[in-house]
Amino acid sequence: MQNSNIASLARLTEQFERLPGIGQKTAARLAYYVLKMPEQDAEKFAAAILDAHKSVHCCKICCDLTDKEICPICADDKRDKSIICVVEDPRDVLVLERTHEFNVSYHVLHGAISPMKGILPDMLKIKELMARLHDDTVKEVVMATNTTVEGETTAVYLSKLIKPLGIKVTRLAFGLPVGGDIQYADEVTLARAFLGRNEI
Amino acid sequence: MQNSNIASLARLTEQFERLPGIGQKTAARLAYYVLKMPEQDAEKFAAAILDAHKSVHCCKICCDLTDKEICPICADDKRDKSIICVVEDPRDVLVLERTHEFNVSYHVLHGAISPMKGILPDMLKIKELMARLHDDTVKEVVMATNTTVEGETTAVYLSKLIKPLGIKVTRLAFGLPVGGDIQYADEVTLARAFLGRNEI
Numbered sequence: 001m002q003n004s005n006i007a008s009l010a011r012l013t014e015q016f017e018r019l020p021g022i023g024q025k026t027a028a029r030l031a032y033y034v035l036k037m038p039e040q041d042a043e044k045f046a047a048a049i050l051d052a053h054k055s056v057h058c059c060k061i062c063c064d065l066t067d068k069e070i071c072p073i074c075a076d077d078k079r080d081k082s083i084i085c086v087v088e089d090p091r092d093v094l095v096l097e098r099t100h101e102f103n104v105s106y107h108v109l110h111g112a113i114s115p116m117k118g119i120l121p122d123m124l125k126i127k128e129l130m131a132r133l134h135d136d137t138v139k140e141v142v143m144a145t146n147t148t149v150e151g152e153t154t155a156v157y158l159s160k161l162i163k164p165l166g167i168k169v170t171r172l173a174f175g176l177p178v179g180g181d182i183q184y185a186d187e188v189t190l191a192r193a194f195l196g197r198n199e200i
Numbered sequence: 201m202q203n204s205n206i207a208s209l210a211r212l213t214e215q216f217e218r219l220p221g222i223g224q225k226t227a228a229r230l231a232y233y234v235l236k237m238p239e240q241d242a243e244k245f246a247a248a249i250l251d252a253h254k255s256v257h258c259c260k261i262c263c264d265l266t267d268k269e270i271c272p273i274c275a276d277d278k279r280d281k282s283i284i285c286v287v288e289d290p291r292d293v294l295v296l297e298r299t300h301e302f303n304v305s306y307h308v309l310h311g312a313i314s315p316m317k318g319i320l321p322d323m324l325k326i327k328e329l330m331a332r333l334h335d336d337t338v339k340e341v342v343m344a345t346n347t348t349v350e351g352e353t354t355a356v357y358l359s360k361l362i363k364p365l366g367i368k369v370t371r372l373a374f375g376l377p378v379g380g381d382i383q384y385a386d387e388v389t390l391a392r393a394f395l396g397r398n399e400i
Binding site: 049072 | 214222237243267
């Protein structure tokens with residue numbers, strides 16, 4: 001799809017094209033859709049972008065996104081502050097919270113170490129994590145980074161930093177997904193599930 | 201994916217969810233991406249929405265989108281004003297123009313008749329098309345609506361309106377797509393291609 005000759009429409013299409021996973025055709029479709037919106041809706045859309053951008057920032061403690069100074073989880077006195085669960089992305093916190101199984105604190109790294117993509121440790125919220133470990137509150141740090149090469153690298157890197165402080169470092173268990181068929185599991189997952197087998 | 205607890209982020213996610221083809225997870229991903237943008241880029245994005253919405257409207261003649269009073273095609277004296285090519289969507293004009301084969305005028309209906317979706321003839325730019333046919337300039341109207349039930353219905357409906365004016369009404373040819381394999385063509389297309397066979 002060739003871009004429109006109309007400058008403002010072409011600019012809007014370009015803006016959509018910059019979003020992740022949005023190709024040229026989808027961008028054009030979205031731009032046309034926005035044009036067809038009632039003016040009020042377009043204003044709401046633009047305001048939502050600016051508003052979210054202005055009001056949302058990182059929690060001073062855990063670096064999760066929040067519109068307050070300290071996020072509701074960090075501000076919650078009933079949370080177990082002795083366990084910090086380290087995740088890559090703010091959305092991972094939502095996913096973990098959805099299980100209703102944990103009553104832990106979190107720390108959001110905002111990425112994972114990836115020399116290939118040029119993401120080095122000092123570009124992540126590691127300094128902020130280390131600063132939380134210097135009193136005796138924290139007893140355990142659970143690595144809940146992704147099970148990718150980058151996530152693994154980050155978990156190993158952090159464990160090497162944290163262990164010398166005498167704090168326990170753990171990793172979420174690898175194994176078969178619940179409700180999954182064994183024949184659909186890949187070899188690596190199966191091997192990890194075998195190694196991690198438990199007595200029943 | 202559960203929506204965020206942060207009100208402004210949830211609002212932005214909602215805005216993205218309203219766009220066509222964007223589900224809950226994609227909307228969340230886009231909203232997070234916008235949050236991570238530099239503030240300047242977020243401002244550009246919001247401005248592009250408002251700007252496109254304000255500056256773009258329908259051409260007074262052909263109803264194509266434009267930021268001028270009359271679109272460049274209608275304003276072009278070298279265009280053959282005796283042939284009007286009727287399309288459903290502004291993007292169809294771009295696609296047809298890309299062939300560089302036509303030197304015709306266009307008319308954009310902004311949709312197709314679809315009683316199922318509640319789109320009736322008076323919701324399309326048909327009045328505006330008929331108004332263009334009342335001097336003797338136009339000799340032929342080419343239906344370039346989609347080859348769907350709605351597109352066909354619209355083409356037939358318009359031809360019944362236009363033929364009584366003594367103007368030729370034609371339809372883009374049906375047949376095999378160029379570069380396509382016959383074994384992948386569906387039966388309806390093959391049947392139309394057979395009916396429309398030409399001597400070589």
